[in-house]
Amino acid sequence: MTIKWMRTLLLTVPMILSNSACSNLNTSSSLNLGSGAMEKPKVGEMTPLTIERLYDSPALAGTSPRGLKLSPDGKRVTYLAGRKDNQHFYDLWQMDVASGQQSILLNADKLTIGELSDEEKARRERQRIYGQGIMEYFWSDDSQALLIPASGVLYYVSVNDGSVKLLPTGDGFATDARLSPKGHFVSFVRDQNLFVLDLKTKTLQAMTTDGGGAIKNAMAEFVAQEEMGRMTGYWWSPDESAIAYTRIDESGVELVTRNEIYADGIKLTEQRYPYAGKNNVQITLGVVQLNDSKTQWIDLGSEQDIYLPRVKWLPDSKQLSYQWQSRDQQTLDLRLVSIDKPNASKNLVEERSDAWVNLNNDLHFMKQQESFIWASERDGFNHLYLIGLDGKVQKQLTSGDWVVDEVERVDEKSGWVYFTGRKTLVTEKHLYRVPLAGGEIESISQRSGMHSPVFADNEAVYLDYFSSLSQPPQVSLHGDKGQQLAWVEQNKVDKSHPLYPFFGQWQLPEFGQVKAEDGQALQYRLFKPTNFDANKQYPVVVRVYGGPHAQLVVNSWSEHDYFTQYLLQQGFMVFQLDNRGSAHRGTQFEHVIYQQLGEAEVNDQKAGVDYLRSLPYVDGDNIALYGHSYGGYMALMGLFKAPSYFKAAISGAPVTDWALYDTHYTERYLGHPDKNAKGYEASSVLPYVKGYQSGLLMYHGMADDNVLFENSTKVYKALQDEGKLFQMIDYPGSKHSMRGNKVRTHLYRSLADFLERELK
Structure with missing residues (x-):
């Protein structure tokens, strides 16, 4: 149940050279986010924001490149940009670092863009990649060529002459393609086997041949993609002599038939889904040599019910590291094995926890x-x-x-x-x-806000993807000490910017803290309505996520805040609080939720409401809770368990019974169902249905393959059996993220109407 924000963009990307340090482009005051108010921008017109405009073109955030990369030599910035007539159809653009000139590097019309395979559709859903045209690209190490996957075929693009060559990958859909470290080969997965193409001889070599059915070679299993952040199942050695890969056997995983309900019919999809407490895949790790296609299998130990969240070669190409994680996720070992001694792994690091060990990507082996x-x-x-x-x-x-x-x-050099x-x-x-x-x-x-740098492989320069609550995303080029070298996208909110007509009414929040029952500080942000009058009382919408590995109370631009701005203009206050269990606060703050979900989190949201009710301008009897995914779960738990705190709730795509969710996510926090049956029961929404009184709206995508639609239908049935009145809106064909302007417009119109009726 990962969260990733979708970044939107337009076609042209203006650039302004500058030798000065990057300065804040809006006119709001400097910010102290520990507490106090942020001054709203003093630029822009006062046009009211409409729901129809929230996600229409052009994007309110303006131009915001996606797929940002620096060529390994640091001479080019490349990015994907949507077209003026279709902001979700992407071409590949470039900026020359020396001159600052920008131009299209590859028009997607030169490629064959067709239907994706079911496997690739699922993989993109896991990656949160949405759109058409060029969606991925990979630089060669010498910065002279690019590999571009498109609809199951692969293209090799020469940067010097702009030539585009279709690579001979054989019949079938090629997925998870990449260039080898030195650029001599292209690797990909097809029909559940690993293939390598020699770019010089155009010879295609099958590195594995037994893939098919329940056997998948070089592919990441469902929980690796969805919960571990591992999207691949193979890794090149630095010298290109070998490839490490996983072989997974799904035959022991429960085969379920999942219904995806569309407007014009029902699609039945068979999927091996590892429900909490049930079997996972059997995973093995091997190393295949390019010279003979023979695989050596690594001895992972006697315990078979494990996870392999990470694999990484050492620079010498003779040793391989892998992270071994126990089923209960309380043990994480970093192990090292020499390729010539595959049965003799040794532990380099042992991480232990009484709750769980979090994964990360911060392993870096030195060369010197x-x-x-x-x-x-x-x-x-x-x-x-x-x-x-x-x-x-x-x-x-x-x-x-x-x-x-x-x-x-x-x-290392510096x-x-x-x-x-x-x-x-x-x-x-x-x-x-x-x-x-x-x-x-x-x-x-x-600058105050959120910085996401992208460094060049071989040069000490980086791109800074920056945003704040008062500045839509900007991209600038910087030197090793942070000095700004150039704009890639300034995205200044001037009179030509899509946000300008509405920016005069854009509201910024107050930040502050309240105490949890154990004394830990809980961060919050409070948005006051447009034309706020301290002598009036306002209804409040508490927007919540509340789950692990997420943080809402930040100084960052997010398209999820557009609906918040609309609500502020309709006379609502909006409150957000990061309860215990959420991210970036350390293990004491996170581990409170271990073995029972929905208890500490709800108590913390209640503490937030207690604070709100202490404010003279809050209508304490008219407070609603609204969230999606884990936030949808929180909305139900809050309304069912604390009806005196929340008059109404909106629950989107909620997990309602943790037995319906996957092993790696659920067992991380609740343990195995056989060992914590009471915790699973207490963490489910269903035992608290009797506490529901009134004021519930639920919505769900009927083709959701992350939080299955069954989670909502179980609550529908339980409420109906109790004779409880509630509202529901279900969206045919929609997945977990509720994509599409028409879907979002209808959804937010419905939510706004519900809140108007319930709270005013």
């Missing part, structure tokens, strides 16, 4: 010394450690009561580790660097 960087929460907060290949910690690079988000770049984290404020993400030898942390990014 026998050591690696590793991220760990062993002291309660995620921090970086330098560890030798003997497994001994050489130094802790970061420390304190704050968390590192991720390692962004390791510059001796710096670049990382993003929450050292400045928990509500913001900034770029920092720390000496590899240990020492003081330096702040690189300056």
Whole structure:
């Protein structure tokens, strides 16, 4: 149940060269997000925002490139841009770093864009990739060529002459394609087997042949994609001599027939879905040599009911690391194996927890010394450690009561580790660097907000994808110390910007804290209505997610806030609070929810309501709870368990019975059902249906393959059996993310109408 925000963009990307440090482009005051109010922008017109305009073209956020990359040599910025007549159809564009000139690198019309396979559709749903045209691309290591997958075929694009060549991949749909590390080969998966194409000889070689049915080679299983953030099942050695890959056997996983209900019929889909407490796939790890296609299997130990969340080669191409995770996720080992001794793995790192061990992508093996960087929460907060290949910690690079988000770049030559984290404020993400030898942390990014850098592979330059509550996403090019070199997309809210007509009424929130029952601080943000009058009382919509690995109370631009702005203009207040269990606050804050969901989270939201009711301008009898996914679950639990706090609730695509959700996510927090039956029962929505009084609206996509539609229908039936009145809206053909302008427009019109009737 991951969260990823969709970034929208338009065709042209204006660029302005600058040698000065990047400055905030809006006219709002400087922000202290620990508490207090943020001043709303003083630019823009006062046009009322309509629901029909929220997600219509052009996008309110303006131009915002997606798929941002720097060529390995740092000479080109590349990005995907939508067309003026169809913002969801993407071409590939480039900017020359030296001159600042921008041009189209590849028009998608030169490619054959057709129907996707069911496997690729599912994979893109897991990746949260939406749109048509060019959706992915990969640079060669020498920066001279690009590999572009399109509808199951592969294209090789020469950067110098612009030639586009269709690669001979054989019959069938090629997926998970990539260039080898030195650019001599292209690899891909077809018909559940791994293939390699020699780009010089155009020879196609099958590296595996037994894939089919329940056997899948070089493919990530469902929970790896959806819950572990691992979208692949194979990894090239740096010298291109071998490929490590997983072989999964799904035969023991329960085969279910899932109904996807569309407007013109029902599609029956057979899927092997690992329900909580049931069988997972059997997974093995092998290394296949390119010279003879023979596989050596790695001895993973006697325990078979495990996860392999990460695999990574060492720079010498002779050793392979893999992360071994126990079924209960309380144990995570980093193991090392020499390819010539596949039965002799050794442990480098052992992570243990009485609750669960979080995964990350922050393993980096050094080329110039026998050591690696590793991220760990062993002291309660995620921090970086330098560890030798003997497994001994050489130094802790970061420390304190704050968390590192991720390692962004390791510059061994200059001796710096670049990382993003929450050292400045928990509500913001900034770029920092720390000496590899240990020492003081330096702040690189300056502006208040969220910074997501993209570094070049071989040069110390980076792209900064930045946004804040008062600034839609901007992209700028920076040097190693943070100095701005150029704009890629300034996205200034001037009179030509799509947001300008509405920006005069754009409201910014107050940030603050309330205390949880155990004394921990809970961050909140409170949006006051347009034309706020402290002598009046206003109804409140509490927008909630509340689940693990998510954070709503941030200084960041999000299209999910557009509906919030609409509600503010209709006279509602909007309140958001990150309850215990949510992200970026350390293990003590997160682990409170272990073995029972929906208890501490609801109590924290109640504490938020208690605070709201202490405010003289809040109508304490008219408070509604609204959320989607885990937030939908929270909306039901809040309304059913605390009806005196919430007059109404909107629940979108909720998990209602955790026995219906997958193993890796559910068991991480609740354990195995056989060992925690009471916890599963207490965490389900269904035992609390009798507490429901009135004021419920539920909605769900009827083709949702993440949170299955059955989760909502079980609540429908339980409420009907109790004779309880409620409302429901179900969307034929919609998945979990509720995509499409028509669907979203209808949905938000319905939600606004419901809130008007229930709270006013």
